[in-house]
Amino acid sequence: MQPEVETVLPVYIVGDSHSLPYRNMVFREKWTGAWVMARSKYIPSLTAHDFFDPTTGDFHSEFIGFLEYEGLVRAGRATHLSMNEVDFAIAKAAGQPVRPPLILVAVGEIDVRGPIMRVLKNTHDFVPPFATSLPLLDKPLVPWDVIEEAIEERLGPFVAGLQQLIAAGFKRIYVQSVVPPTRKEERIRELQRYDCPVTVRTKLVQAFNWKMAAKIRSINLTMLDNWSDLTDGGLLRPEFDFDGVHLPPKGARIYLEALIDDAINPRGLVANHPRHELYYRLACGLDPFQVTAPSAT
Amino acid sequence: MSQAPMETSCPYYTLPASSFWRQAVAERNVEDLDPHLPSTLLFTRETRIASAGSCFAQHISRALQSRGYNYFLTEQAPGFLTPEQKEQHSFGVFSARYGNIYTTLQLLQLARRAFGDFEPVDQFWTDSKGRVFDLLRPRIAPQGFASMTEAIADAKQHLKAVRKLIETTDVFIFTLGLTECWVSKADDTVYPTCPGCGSAGEYDSSKYEFRNLSVAETTGYLCEAVDRMVAANPKIQIILTVSPVPLVATMEPRHVLQATTYSKSVLRVAAEEVVRRCSNVHYFASYEIITGARTAGTYIGKDGRTITPDGVARAMDVFFAHFTDEGSNLSDRVASQAAAPQVTSYGSAEPRIVCDEDDFYRALAASRPK
Numbered sequence: 001m002q003p004e005v006e007t008v009l010p011v012y013i014v015g016d017s018h019s020l021p022y023r024n025m026v027f028r029e030k031w032t033g034a035w036v037m038a039r040s041k042y043i044p045s046l047t048a049h050d051f052f053d054p055t056t057g058d059f060h061s062e063f064i065g066f067l068e069y070e071g072l073v074r075a076g077r078a079t080h081l082s083m084n085e086v087d088f089a090i091a092k093a094a095g096q097p098v099r100p101p102l103i104l105v106a107v108g109e110i111d112v113r114g115p116i117m118r119v120l121k122n123t124h125d126f127v128p129p130f131a132t133s134l135p136l137l138d139k140p141l142v143p144w145d146v147i148e149e150a151i152e153e154r155l156g157p158f159v160a161g162l163q164q165l166i167a168a169g170f171k172r173i174y175v176q177s178v179v180p181p182t183r184k185e186e187r188i189r190e191l192q193r194y195d196c197p198v199t200v201r202t203k204l205v206q207a208f209n210w211k212m213a214a215k216i217r218s219i220n221l222t223m224l225d226n227w228s229d230l231t232d233g234g235l236l237r238p239e240f241d242f243d244g245v246h247l248p249p250k251g252a253r254i255y256l257e258a259l260i261d262d263a264i265n266p267r268g269l270v271a272n273h274p275r276h277e278l279y280y281r282l283a284c285g286l287d288p289f290q291v292t293a294p295s296a297t
Numbered sequence: 298m299s300q301a302p303m304e305t306s307c308p309y310y311t312l313p314a315s316s317f318w319r320q321a322v323a324e325r326n327v328e329d330l331d332p333h334l335p336s337t338l339l340f341t342r343e344t345r346i347a348s349a350g351s352c353f354a355q356h357i358s359r360a361l362q363s364r365g366y367n368y369f370l371t372e373q374a375p376g377f378l379t380p381e382q383k384e385q386h387s388f389g390v391f392s393a394r395y396g397n398i399y400t401t402l403q404l405l406q407l408a409r410r411a412f413g414d415f416e417p418v419d420q421f422w423t424d425s426k427g428r429v430f431d432l433l434r435p436r437i438a439p440q441g442f443a444s445m446t447e448a449i450a451d452a453k454q455h456l457k458a459v460r461k462l463i464e465t466t467d468v469f470i471f472t473l474g475l476t477e478c479w480v481s482k483a484d485d486t487v488y489p490t491c492p493g494c495g496s497a498g499e500y501d502s503s504k505y506e507f508r509n510l511s512v513a514e515t516t517g518y519l520c521e522a523v524d525r526m527v528a529a530n531p532k533i534q535i536i537l538t539v540s541p542v543p544l545v546a547t548m549e550p551r552h553v554l555q556a557t558t559y560s561k562s563v564l565r566v567a568a569e570e571v572v573r574r575c576s577n578v579h580y581f582a583s584y585e586i587i588t589g590a591r592t593a594g595t596y597i598g599k600d601g602r603t604i605t606p607d608g609v610a611r612a613m614d615v616f617f618a619h620f621t622d623e624g625s626n627l628s629d630r631v632a633s634q635a636a637a638p639q640v641t642s643y644g645s646a647e648p649r650i651v652c653d654e655d656d657f658y659r660a661l662a663a664s665r666p667k
Contacts, residue, residue, distance in 0.1 A: 119375045127447035140454050142375045143386050144443040 015106030021252035052161025078169035122195035180236035187244030347392035351474025352652035353540035417486035430497030541587035
């Protein structure tokens with residue numbers, strides 16, 4: 001009897017250290033029961049600002065290296081669009097999906113904690129242009145326009161890079177929102193060498209996510225933001241504070257499940273047709289997107 | 298009984314040279330003309346010095362900062378802002394972000410607001426894009442505030458900074474600029490400019506009215522402002538000066554030249570009255586330095602309104618010569634200016650002065666039918 005072979009839905013997760021909690025994550029998604037596997041790449045110190053250089057058109061070298069290693073890019077082109085026989089052969093051997101691969105990018109936390117938060121430190125607060133449950137402290141204000149300008153400056157190259165990826169055929173890219181910061185003041189002091197009250201830094205992350213969500217939406221991508229699952233009273237729930245910076249794997253799992261829900265459910269369960277199967281069905285004159293009924297056992 | 302010789306009976310013979318036009322003005326070089334007697338107020342580089350006033354007052358704040366004096370900022374720019382961002386958001390232009398204060402009523406209302414004694418009815422205006430402007434500081438946020446919440450919170454922090462300024466500064470320099478102003482019919486709130494004329498707001502004759510303050514009003518408001526400041530900070534020393542810049546436009550039904558003469562005369566009298574009444578109030582003669590009959594041709598541009606860089610530099614040099622120990626270096630400074638006439642003594646060739654009046658004029662010119 002031939003052993004049963006199950007297909008696996010890979011999700012390519014790449015970014016700063018917030019990609020680490022996804023490492024080796026495997027679970028069955030709830031829609032079809034198929035396996036989901038996180039294939040992650042941690043790029044040390046990756047920021048939104050350094051993700052892509054609009055002046056040269058170059059991506060961060062390790063990002064491109066990851067796409068090449070995973071077989072998503074070969075010879076400078078997206079392999080899932082290639083009509084090259086070599087790419088078909090690779091796809092067949094690897095079970096590579098015909099659709100654009102699911103990619104999750106995690107950047108932004110370093111941008112917030114570095115060049116933006118230092119404008120506020122422990123001396124200032126700000127008023128974002130959206131409703132927030134976080135209080136306004138009795139401190140001098142940094143004008144929202146200054147905060148917004150700083151966020152725009154960090155996000156600009158990232159969004160330009162995403163647009164390049166879309167143009168190259170990677171249309172199923174997700175962006176992870178920046179996770180709520182720790183409540184622990186001493187951890188921020190240790191990391192930043194200055195204080196910044198938890199309500200101010202949390203509000204700053206909200207503001208960054210608010211701007212990033214709008215930009216991601218404007219280029220028809222999706223930002224995953226599970227803020228309400230991770231917070232209580234507007235602040236990070238202690239059980240999701242892994243080390244004062246990152247989520248524990250169970251927090252990352254929430255994001256990944258949100259990605260799967262978005263990728264599979266509204267798109268008619270066609271997330272992961274193996275490409276070689278598609279090629280075969282096309283050759284036989286069959287509808288390549290006809291979902292095969294599971295065989296009775 | 299014989300009559301005493303005239304030399305001993307005429308009191309003019311006891312006066313110094315500075316009291317006589319011929320010696321003090323006619324026989325002096327323009328660049329040496331200094332209409333002051335020795336000041337009773339001297340400040341050091343450690344003295345906390347705050348300032349406010351009309352556009353011309355910005356020259357004083359810039360000069361204090363560039364010469365290394367302790368220019369007292371109670372509304373500090375956040376760290377890591379670029380110089381352009383600081384300027385855009387009016388950080389460091391004055392000691393707090395109140396923008397230009399043209400009238401004595403405006404100064405008084407600011408002091409009253411800072412101590413919670415006055416809350417304007419009509420302060421904020423929202424434009425068609427939803428941006429919110431503080432009509433009492435229309436240029437503080439160049440694009441307006443992002444929300445009413447931000448505008449109100451910023452105003453609250455601003456007034457806290459003004460209160461701190463009044464309570465803790467050693468010296469406060471105020472430049473009197475105008476007597477003509479626009480006020481709210483609802484509660485007499487005075488605005489720095491006519492709402493909707495080249496700046497934020499919408500002009501509405503049912504809400505706003507023109508007023509040209511009299512000598513009694515100007516002096517009274519100034520006295521009350523000074524009294525409030527002294528009550529909050531008994532050690533405060535105040536320097537008054539009158540802007541030499543003429544009116545850009547008048548709402549009075551008369552020639553702008555007459556209107557300017559009226560306005561500057563009132564301001565000069567008001568300053569004099571308050572200096573006479575209060576021992577801790579002093580006068581700096583920037584108006585006389587620039588507009589004096591012998592100097593005007595040198596220190597005022599061809600338009601009859603713009604103060605030349607040399608004029609600004611001279612006024613500032615005289616200011617520091619009289620109120621600091623820089624007096625001994627004044628002649629050296631004058632010589633160095635002659636060698637580099639395009640550069641003012643405080644470092645910038647053409648410092649940008651934020652002037653609501655000029656914006657009003659530009660807007661007016663642009664909106665007029667060709």
